[in-house]
Amino acid sequence: MKRQTADLVRALGAVNKHLPRVSTELLTEAMAAEKQREFAGLLIGLASLLTSHADEQEPRDLFTLADRVRDTGRELLQTAVQLEAGTLGGGDLKEVSGLLRALAEVLELYGDKLPVPPASTDEPESPEPPAS
Structure with missing residues (x-):
């Protein structure tokens, strides 16, 4: 298992x-x-x-940067829950530290290679007035 x-x-x-x-x-x-x-x-x-x-x-065809960030985020949430419950050991924290270092390296390597959405030339919508 x-x-x-x-x-x-x-x-x-x-x-x-x-x-x-x-x-x-x-x-x-x-x-x-x-x-x-x-x-x-x-x-x-x-x-x-x-x-x-x-x-x-589920089989994955391609592991994307978004997948990596999502998975690491989930692990961090799980770690926070375990820390609050007092069920996390030092070895577990070292493992999380390694995950964060690896994620930082991936973001540093590929972050500037991601496509940037075009800037919008439209004026931002003004909020609607509150109903009276």
Whole structure:
């Protein structure tokens, strides 16, 4: 089993473990806002893992710069969630650091080679006045 699949299954288990308590506390309005945010972080991390896992299931013809930036962004969001939950180790942070260095190198190499959209000569639209 791939590490990413194992991480996804663990994240699903963590969410499943907390779901009955979260549901009860939400229904009784006993869940503190901070706990709601913590659980939301778990859900965000789970969504990120599931999206990445699904993306890897589809064959890609070409890996673009946008793909690289998107994937790194997802990993950073996942890292933030893990940092907040206190489940991230030093080795994991070094791995993220490497991802960021690699992304910076790619952006530096290819950023100025990207096509630039033509500048618009149209006047910007003025906002509509508020309804009275």
